[in-house]
Amino acid sequence: MELNKCLEDNNSQIEKLISVLSNDKGLLFSTLFDKLRKFLESLFIQIYNHSNQNQLFCNDKENIDTATKFVLENNKYKKIMPLFDSYQVSSSHFGHGYDGYERLMYWFQIKLIELKQFMKDDLEINILGNIESIIAQQNIDLHEYYSNIHEKVFDFRNLELKEEFSDRFYVEKIKPVFINKDLFYEITVFNWRNSQAKNNKKIFFSKELIPDNYSVQLRWYEEKIQFFNNESSINIVTKWMFRIRMCELEHFAKLLNLNISFGNTHEFEQIMEYLTINNLNLFDVVSLSDEEYDILNTKIHKNKRISLSFFNFLNRCREIIKNNEFGKNIISYLLFKMNNDVIKSQLSYWPNERAPLLNISSSANSFERMPYARSLIAHNPKLTDLLKCISPKNRSHELLFRRIETYTEYSSKLYTSIDELGKDIPIKLLVSKFNSSFSTEYDDKKIKFTDKRDYIYIQKYQTVILKLINKLIELSKEKGEEYKELSKKYLLNKNNIRTKKIKIIKNLFLNSRIAIITGDPGTGKTTIINNIAEIFKDYKKLFLAVTNNAVENLRLKILDRNNASFSTIAKNINQYNQNGKIEVDLLVVDEASTISNKEMLEILEKNKFKFLLIVGDVKQIPSIRFGNWFRFINEYFKENIYVLDDQFRTKDKGLKKVWYSAKKDFNFFFENLTKYKINHKLKDFIFEKNLNEIILTQNYNGIYGINNINETMQYNNFNEAFIWKSEKFKIGDPIVFNQSSRFPNTFYNNLTGTIKNIVLTENKINFEIEINQSLDKNNLDPGISFVSEKDNKTTVTISAIKHEDYDKDVSANESQIPFQISYAMSIHRAQGLEFDSVRLVLTEENKELITKEIFYTAITRAKTKLGIYWSKETEKFILESFDNKKYKDTDEFKILKGLIEKQNKDN
Structure with missing residues (x-):
């Protein structure tokens, strides 16, 4: 089928953009967002004309509205909806480097690739011919690594190695990989028990996209690979299935004030299968047309004896959303993305003041009113997730607030430059609309302009810093005689x-x-x-x-x-x-x-x-x-x-010069890195643990992220592997403890140690662990046995039993293992510590988040030896970014100092 002239022109513009800007993903994606509207409008015209044997033209707004309405009301084109919603959000609302920007770009790529394939299958038209090259460009430094993985992922000879479905996982991150004209996915997951442990994730590779809406069951096998003179194993998924946990459904039902019991019924199994096969979520289900919803209901319940519990639950959700009742936005989001901890946090033991039939805490009401500007209780939804279940239409004022708040929180800059926000936003109008949502008593929640109106800020942040500085001023005036x-x-x-x-x-x-x-x-x-x-x-x-x-x-x-x-x-x-x-x-x-x-x-x-x-x-x-x-x-x-x-930390002349040049004279920094043999190619990084050494990285995911370094270095620990559920342990593994409700008074978050011995039976695993700290043997939590103490290190034993129910709430029971392996450490965690030797690994991913302060902290952890591993492109980007500081602290200081002096004068 031929493209209409508008679609042909808009498609050509996007393909040219990709060709020219594929090396600058930030600029590319912000530009693509701005081009998306016209592209989709012309695509809707194409779809409408094909479906209705009509000949609408795209230079008429009425035609565009007609075609758009047709596409959006047709469930066949439901997958286009998120892209339609996203173009209503200006690229200026997305803070580069913040608010899940990287995740947003991955999502955008995946959606455009899906759109390309869908239009080829449905209308036999070819669009976005070079969209995959963006992904290929992102992976250029790791082409050898991903090529070896591609070979294994698409090797069908290994299908007999499939394992049975095992454990439950939540998907945290999805990264598309494009090699040899094939698309596959690097998927980072965490075990349902370890939602708070950033460095206890597993990485899987899959030909299929595995959504991140709900917990999933995976079937996979391990395969050895070679890359950059290293050997490791990877996990390849052969099958996956949604498996929402019963505790999540039961707590959700309590939010709705429903007394429903859920179980592994035929109804539940059929719904999970339906969601998995069709790659849908429960928000999609309750948003079906009446006819489609009834067909699904009838199909699942054709046997009259089948339980109706799940559909009774869905019916109530559907009623709230369709009738636009209070609670609609909260219900929509929780249907779209179900997590037990998040759902429980919204629960109240008494009815909501705005919706007496719901047991939703009133503290969540602000999210219901302004979902793009407010958070749920103890949970801040990602922008990409909100776009998929709550329309941003008529919420530009919320998005402006979100943009300013995100910039403030993650850059530690109180004032956002008006120029930073872009020229396409009617800032004054949006600020007025946002502020009118609050009465005078909530003044701290409002957006304000500085006196010269060259900066914009949120009042609550200014209020706190002024209170803080004034308290310190009071203290400074008192003498300590x-x-x-x-x-x-x-x-x-x-x-x-x-x-x-x-x-x-x-x-x-x-x-x-x-x-x-x-x-x-x-x-x-x-x-x-x-x-x-x-x-x-x-x-x-x-x-x-x-x-x-x-x-x-x-x-x-x-x-x-x-x-x-x-x-x-x-x-x-x-x-x-x-x-x-x-x-x-x-x-x-x-x-x-x-x-x-x-x-x-x-x-x-x-x-x-x-x-x-x-x-x-x-x-x-x-x-x-x-x-x-x-x-x-x-x-x-x-x-x-x-x-x-x-300087007392090091006597090494080279380290001292590198630190000095990083701090005061960056002109000689690169020269010193080379002179003292600190600079190394990324591919020369060897996944081996050396004595008295720490590996630092800012990433948790990817080949050089903490999770993969942990897996690869454990692979190169040649001691016997002890498999426990979906986890693997070896004698000699370094470990780090998490905050544990089972051992709250002995083990704390970030406490480190080493596994000295493991005894595994069918239903129990016993660890002997050397803790890198002296512990009081007379004050250990129950379940911990003292063994010995030497050189300020304590050896203890703990055990875990193999007894748990995936569908129940996690409790402080004997099945919990309070630690995870830890061959590498994040730069933030290393703050305040020192090590004989440091290897710092910096990659293309998240390079925008490597600030001068983070970099300086990392390189000053070493006492005798430092190695920095990065590509030339990453090195160039990071070092140049240190000199491109557009925001001047002096402006902020002058504004705040003036306000403090004015307050003191008035008082």
Whole structure:
């Protein structure tokens, strides 16, 4: 069939764009989004004319509306709907590098490829001829790796190696791979027990796209592959099936105030089969036309004895959505993407104030009203998921808020430049519409302009930083006169402290009750903390940090722990006593750059102290959520800052020069990398574990992500493999613990160790583990047996039994294994730690998220040896991005400083 002239022209434009911009995926996709509208409109005209034997032309709006209505009301073309919805969202609403941008691009590719194939099969027309080349271009550095996988995935000789369906998994990420004109998928999944463990994922390869809506059962086999002088095994899926867990359906029914029991009935099996075969979801099902819905219902229940439980549940959902009742958006999203933890979080034990027949918590009502601008309780839906189940039509004001909020949270920039948002958005109109949704009492939720109207921001973020800075100003005005005698007495008995540090210790709290210690990694910040702790040895002290690793690092290095408490910030915020604030004499806040504004304000509000010591390095990793306060106080409280600059972490001349050039003189950085043999090709990375070495990467997925490094390095651990359910363990595996409800008082998140022995029986697995920390043998949780202790390491045994029900809620039972293998570590997790040798792996994926602070933190973890593995393209992109900082901190500082001075003047 021939293309109409409009479709031919629009298709040609897109193909030319792909040819010209395939090397710049960010620019390519933002441009494609803007071209998508005209392309789809002309495609709808083509479909309408073919179906109705008509000859509409696409230069008439009425014709376009007629064709669009026809396509969208025809379930045959249902799969085009997400693309139709996405073009209603300007590319300016998508923050490059944020809000699942990479995931959005993968989704966009997959949908366009599906559209291409569908139009070829349905209308026998050829469009988007070179769409697959985008994927091929993305995988160019890893062509050898994916070519070897392609050979195995499409090798039908191995079908007899199929395993039976095993376990339940949730799909986390889908990456399309295009090799030799064949499309297949790299799919990252996590076990239903381990939803919170980022580095305990499995990677599968499949010829079929496996959706991420619900838990799935997989059938797969392992196959060996060779790549870049390495050998590993991969998991190849031969069959998959949706398998929604009963606990998810039962909790969902409670949301609807329905008393329904679910089981593995014929009805359930038929619905799972229907969803799997047709690649649909439950939102698609309840959105069927009345005729199609009745046909499906009749087909499944043709035997009168078959249970009606599932369809009774669907009927109620369908009723709410079709009648546009309150709760429609929440129900639509949860039908589209079902997760037990998310569903339970929305539950209430009493009726919703807006919908008395629903047991949905009123705290979820804001999402119901503004799903693109608000979150569900304890869950922030991805933009790509919302587009598939809730129309963005007439929600541009919500999308603007989402864009600003996402930029603020993940860039730690309070003010978003108007220029950054693009010229195609009517910003003033959308801001007015958004703000009119809230009364005056909710002013903090509104979008505001700066006085010069060159920046835009969300009021709540400005409110928090102003409160925080004003509290610190109050503290800085109070003198700590008693400190002078304490420090003088302490220094009389100390002859081994350097002159510069003596001066710092003497002056620290003389003129203020707040002091800030800053300095590069390895300059002795923790040593100063220890000195101050000794000065306050007879006084109550509280040491805070974000991560358990950082807290334990402090605990180990503080020699005098009398009258001292150590806590993560989250625990401290949640544990202030009934009498009000926790009272101490000295409060120490470590790794300050990683603390968000909101957390720091809560620390000041929920603790009462005489002296505050803030320690950190502004050049290291910032807070994961919005946190610009530490950058700000480095400018505002200069009289309270004490800088350490003598390097003690390493004596290696090369490392010192590399660190210096990375910090102050980037012109010599590449030269130093080459001179000191730190620079390496990505393909030269060897998947072998060396003694006293850590591998750092920013990725969790992909060949050089944490999950694949773990699997490949475990493969190269030649000890016997012990298979337990879908997991594999070997003696010698390094491990990391997760937060465990089974062992809450002994094992904490990020605690590390090594498996020393494994005993496996049919229904039980027993581990002997060496923990990299000294544990109190008299205070271990039940189920942990003490074995020995040596060199500040404790050996214990724990076990797990093979008894569980996939369809029940996870509980603190004896089937839980509280750890996972960990040959590699994320850069964020390594903050505050040091290692003899570091191998840093940086890849094409997520390269946009490698900031100068993250990079600097990674390279300064090494004490003696550093290796950086990356491609030339990734290296060029990352290093150039460090010099392309469009946003000026000075602008933010000037605005905030002016506001603070105005507030103080008014008061």
